[in-house]
Amino acid sequence: MRISHGLKKRTCIFLMTATYLFIPSAVAFADDRLTLIGRVSDSAGKPVEHATVMVYHAGVKKGYSTYCPSCYVDCGKRTITDNQGMFTFKDLSPDLWFQLLVAGEGYEPAFVNKVDPSSGAPITATLVHRKSVNDSERVFRGRVVDSHGSAVRDAVVQLVGALFDTKTGASRYGSLPGLDPIAISNKGGTFEIAYSQSAEKIQGLPPAVARVPVRILVSIEARRMAPSFAVISAGPERHTLTITEGATVRGRLVQDGKPVSDAEVGLIARNRGGFGKNLELVGQPYDELRIGTQQDGTFAVTNVPAPVDWYIYGKMESLATRGATGAVECATKKDQGIVDVGDLQIKPAHRLRGRVVLSDGKPIPDGMRVTITSERAWDDQTAMLPPDGRFEFLGLAVANYSVFASVKGYTVAKTPISVERKRADGSVETTTYAPGVAPPFSVDHDIEEFLITLHPENEASQ
Structure with missing residues (x-):
């Protein structure tokens, strides 16, 4: 397979984010x-x-x-x-x-x-001790409680985005100068996020839009609780943010009927979505949850948001030499519910061998990398590139993938790509990808000649 057009890394859901509180147990490859x-x-x-x-x-x-x-x-x-x-x-x-x-x-x-x-x-x-912000319209106040109304201490409340105009929906996602990126709830569950910077032009917003945010979107994470999102308005009112325990997704990782220990399992929402106008949630933009398998191959992912449809899968980097599970569908229906996915089977998988070449004929500099990402699962592998640019990825389930190479000073050709796909009814659907973005490709067999051509940055846009 020859790919010499736009290859792009997987885009993050958050411009500013942290992986949710669920901390994976140590796995064997982390000695x-x-x-x-x-x-x-x-x-x-x-x-x-x-x-x-x-x-x-x-x-x-x-x-x-x-x-x-x-x-x-x-x-x-x-x-x-x-x-x-x-x-x-x-x-x-x-x-x-x-x-x-x-x-x-x-x-x-x-x-x-x-x-x-x-x-x-x-x-x-x-x-440094916080300076007081006297203008209440520059402070976002909240209180984090559980489903019983009890205060939750040490909840991490993190900025996701800010809304500047409710009429136009003008908003900005990610960090914002002067706006606290994070707050921690105290014994009473309360917290404050303040905007301390003087009003000035915010890059990317229309000139007529107010320069002080009126609402913010935050993520909330706390121990033994499912991650959540909330919108908070500025002002003297303290908003109550209720978080719940979530559900549990459990199962067993096996190969040829035998349990597989010390591997890693991932869980990601099937409709990952993102964020829209007026701080609207689109889909379920939760970060991936991860857990290690026990000696008997079992795993239990706790504090999983519900109701949500999910993909669960063995992580590529921990299973690459064994095979792959692919992404298995499951769903959480309610808080404190238990979803048993049974045995997650490791099956024979495919490999992809390829090469990154530079259009000017130079060797790949030391320390450069190439990454393959799964379109369905939130999963990837990264390999270091030798001077000749050759690489290999193992443990690929039948699925769609993207590959991007990171070589300093080089990029892909910035030309749009149009791809035709046949629908189930036989009609043809054409999708045009923006310059620099490569369409995913299907892996259903071993691939031996996958070529990525990179160009000097000053040439790629010409």
């Missing part, structure tokens, strides 16, 4: 993962107790990658400081640097950038 120790203090050097520290973003330490910085497995892990302000993260990738986000009641959230656990040195984070 060399690292531990990070740190301390949080205030501007006077005193330890800050009960601050929340989150792995927010990550990036490769060697070479180059265009992979989504919040999509790495470690992103979203979080912990709480002890009475000495100390915290610990375990099982972090040795190949990545990390950006940490630190938040505590009464303090402004703070980032710690380019943290490298392999250095072995404890890291330090300093929190």
Whole structure:
């Protein structure tokens, strides 16, 4: 197969996000993962107790990658400081640097950038006391409670988007200068997100639109609770955000009738959707939930939102040499319900061999990468590229995939692609993909010659 047009990485649902609270158990292929120790203090050097520290973003330490910085497995892990302000993260990738986000009641959230656990040195984070925002129309107030109305402490309330005009629906998703990216609920379940920046032109918004957000969309995550979303209006009113326990999806991973332990299983909504006008949810844009299998092959994903239709699957990187499960459909119907998917079967899978070539004939620089992503499951594999650009991916179930290569200074040709597909009734559907975006391709057999041609960035747009 020859592909020399637009190849693009999987687009993240969130411009600014964290993987939901569900933390995967360690799996067998993570034996060399690292531990990070740190301390949080205030501007006077005193330890800050009960601050929340989150792995927010990550990036490769060697070479180059265009992979989504919040999509790495470690992103979203979080912990709480002890009475000495100390915290610990375990099982972090040795190949990545990390950006940490630190938040505590009464303090402004703070980032710690380019943290490298392999250095072995404890890291330090300093929190500054929050300045009061006197204008109530610049503060978004809420209280997180469970289904019984009891306060939920330490819920992570994270900004997803902001609405500036209810008439036009003018909104912006992702981070916004001056607007707190995150808040943590206190003992009473309350929290505040403040907009402290003076009104000014916000990039991407019409000139006539107000410069202060009137509503925000947030995600809410808490231990032993299902992730959720909510819209909060600015003003003196404190909005009640109710979160629930969610459902449980359980099953067993097997191959040839035998249990498979120490592998990883993923769960993603079938209609992932995203966000629309006026902070509207489109579909169920939850992040992937992951869990490791036990010695008997069993797994149980708890605190799963309901009612939602899901795909469940064995993760490619943990099963590649064994085979693949493909994506199996299941559905959660109600909170506290149990969905038993039975045996998730690992079956023989396909491979894809290919090569990344540069149009100017140069060898691939050291540290470059190529990634394959599944269209249905939220799953991928990444391989380092040698100078000749050759790569191989194993464990591919019958499905549609996309491949993108990350080579610094090079990109795909920015020309639109039109693809014809036959419908079940025999009619033909034509889909045109934007410049730089490659259509997914089907894998139903081994592929031996998959060619990706990249061009120097100054030539690709010509």
